[in-house]
Amino acid sequence: MNISRRRLFGLGAAGVAAVGAGAVAGRALVTDAPTAAHAATTSAPVSFYGVHQAGIVTPAQDRLHFVAFDVTTDKRAELVELLQDWTSAAARMTQGKEAGTFGAVGGDREAPPDDTGEALGLPASGLTLTIGFGASLFDKRFGLADRKPAALADLPAFRGDDIVPEISGGDICVQACANDPQVAVHAIRNLARIGFGKVSVRYSQLGFGRTSSTSRAQATPRNLMGFKDGTANLKLEDTQLLREQLWAAAGDGQEWMDGGSYLVTRKIRMHIETWDRAPLSEQEAIFGRDKGEGAPLTGAKEFDEPDFAKNGADGEPMIADNAHVRLAHPSVHGGAHLLRRGYNFVDGSDGLGRLDAGLFFMAYQRDPHKQFVPIQRELAAKDALNEYIKHVSSGLFACPPGVTDAGDYWGRALFT
Numbered sequence: 001m002n003i004s005r006r007r008l009f010g011l012g013a014a015g016v017a018a019v020g021a022g023a024v025a026g027r028a029l030v031t032d033a034p035t036a037a038h039a040a041t042t043s044a045p046v047s048f049y050g051v052h053q054a055g056i057v058t059p060a061q062d063r064l065h066f067v068a069f070d071v072t073t074d075k076r077a078e079l080v081e082l083l084q085d086w087t088s089a090a091a092r093m094t095q096g097k098e099a100g101t102f103g104a105v106g107g108d109r110e111a112p113p114d115d116t117g118e119a120l121g122l123p124a125s126g127l128t129l130t131i132g133f134g135a136s137l138f139d140k141r142f143g144l145a146d147r148k149p150a151a152l153a154d155l156p157a158f159r160g161d162d163i164v165p166e167i168s169g170g171d172i173c174v175q176a177c178a179n180d181p182q183v184a185v186h187a188i189r190n191l192a193r194i195g196f197g198k199v200s201v202r203y204s205q206l207g208f209g210r211t212s213s214t215s216r217a218q219a220t221p222r223n224l225m226g227f228k229d230g231t232a233n234l235k236l237e238d239t240q241l242l243r244e245q246l247w248a249a250a251g252d253g254q255e256w257m258d259g260g261s262y263l264v265t266r267k268i269r270m271h272i273e274t275w276d277r278a279p280l281s282e283q284e285a286i287f288g289r290d291k292g293e294g295a296p297l298t299g300a301k302e303f304d305e306p307d308f309a310k311n312g313a314d315g316e317p318m319i320a321d322n323a324h325v326r327l328a329h330p331s332v333h334g335g336a337h338l339l340r341r342g343y344n345f346v347d348g349s350d351g352l353g354r355l356d357a358g359l360f361f362m363a364y365q366r367d368p369h370k371q372f373v374p375i376q377r378e379l380a381a382k383d384a385l386n387e388y389i390k391h392v393s394s395g396l397f398a399c400p401p402g403v404t405d406a407g408d409y410w411g412r413a414l415f416t
Contacts, residue, residue: 042179045124048094050402051259052247055128056339056364057236059215061177064207064343065184066265066360067192068134068170068395069199076142080415082198086131086174086191087409096124099190116193118186125180129187131410132263132397137171147414149254151262151367152398158380160391167203167267167393175263175362177341181208203393205267207343207360214341220294220302224344224357225275225388227287228294231302232329234339245337245366252367256413259401261364264372267345267393270358275388286384288323296325322384328375336371338363358389368396 039046042062046054071079089099098104100114107113138148157163174191178184185206192201211223212230216237223229234241250258275283284290288297288306296306297318308326312318319326330337341364346357365371380386400411 039124039126043123043125045095046126046128048091048129048403049405049408051404052402053128053130053260053399054094054402055130055175055177056261056341056399057214057242057246058126058128058177059218059236060210060212060341061126061128061179062208062210063178063181063184064210064360065176065181065188065204066207066362067174067176067188067204068202069172069174069192069195070202071137071141071171071198072200073198074141076415078198079142080409082195083411083415084409085194087403088406089190089194090129090187090410091403091406093119093187093190094124094127094129096122096127099194116186116189118189119183122180122183122186125178125183127176127178127183127187129191130175130177130263130399132173132175132399133411133414134170134172134395134397136169144414147254147256149248149252149257149398151248151252151369152396153369155264155368155394155396156373156377158376158391160380160386161394162390162392163394164392169395170202170397172199173263173265173395173397175341181206205345205360206347207345209344211342211344211359212340214339223359224270224272224346225283225287227283227289227291228302229342229359230340231289231294232337234337241337242339245371246339246364248366256411257398257400258413261339261366261399262368263395263397263399264361264363264365264368265393265395265397266361266391268359268361269356269390269392271388271390272355272357278388285320286324286388288319288325297323320384322382324379324383324385327378327383332378333371333374336375338365338371338375364399 046058048054073079093099098115102114104113104115104117104120135152135154138144174188176184176187210221212233213220214236216235220228220231234246246261248257248260280291289295294302295304298307298310306319306325308319310318342359342361345360346355348356350356363372400414403410
C-alpha cells in the first residue's frame, strides 16, 4: 500500500456519534443497543467520535502502547491548546492518516515534518486512542482542584505491593491499542512530539496479546501463565451492566465526567520461572480453573458458572477458599464487575537472567473505590496466586466522555 492509498482512509462516519454499549442513566441520549464502534476488519479504522471514548468497550485489539505524561507547563491555556492539538492528531491517526496535515514528506523540507513517518503505508489497524486525567492534574496549577471527582481519590496501599513511584501515577495517560504494534507506537510517539515543551513522558509500557475479551465475538485469550484470562469480564453486549458499572453519570458528583469511566492500571510482574516448576494440579487449584478448557473446577466448559458450595470426594471445596476465581467473583463483592483490557508484557530480563514479564492490568469502571478496591483487597489478602506475582506500579485516571465532533476536544467539559 502506497501513501496515496493510505490517504483514502478518511474520517468516514467519524462525524456521527457512535453510541457506546449502554449510555449512563440520566444522560439525554440513552440507548439499549450494544453498538460500540469497532473495526470491520483488523486493518480497518475505528470511529473516533462518539458519546464514549473508543478503546474502552471497543473489542480489544492485539497490541498496546500505554504512556503516562507529566505536564511541564504551568499555563492553563497551553494545556488546553495541547489537548486540542492532540485531539486533532488523534482523530487523524485513528483513521489511518498522518498526525499532521502535511505529513512526513509533504511539508517544508527545511522544517521538521509534522509526522514521524514510520506508519507510512500502514492501514489504521483498528487504532484507538483513549485519554485519562490523573489526580495530580487537579492541583493548584490549572485551577481544577474543585473539579476533581471523589472517585479519583488515591488508591489505598494493598498487602504485598512493591510499587515503584517512577512508573506509577501521572498527570495524563494515553492508551493506544491497535492490531499492529508499529501503528500504536507511531501514535504515542507523535503525541509526545506534539507535546514537547508542555508535557514529558513519565513512563510507558508496550503490551502484546490482550489478556481479556471485551466482546462475546472474541475468544478468551491466555495470560503468560497459560490460563484463559478474563472469562467473567464485562462485555460490550452487557448493556444494563455497562450502564450500572462502567459509565460515570452526572449524579456521581462531577458533570464533566458524565459518560466517562475510571481506569485503574497495575503492572504485575510474574515470577515466571517459579511458576513453570509448579505442578499442573497446583496451578489449576490456584486459579480454580482447568488449564486446557478454562472451565471452573466444578464445571466442564469455560463459561459454566462456578459452584463454590460443591465439595470433592475428600469433603473439601472443589474450588479452594483462596482460589483466584472465587476471590475475584462478583458474588463475593456485592455484584461488582470490572471491564478489563490488560496485556501481556515481556521487558527483557533482569540481572539474574529471569524474565521481566507479566501482566499490564487495565480495568475500567464507574467507581474504583466501590469496584476495584474491594476486589483487590480480597485478592491481596488471600489469593494463592500472590506467591507468584508482584504489583510494581499503579495508576488511576478519570477518562472523560467521548469527543462529539471536529469542534470538540479531549476533556473540553473539564475546562469550560
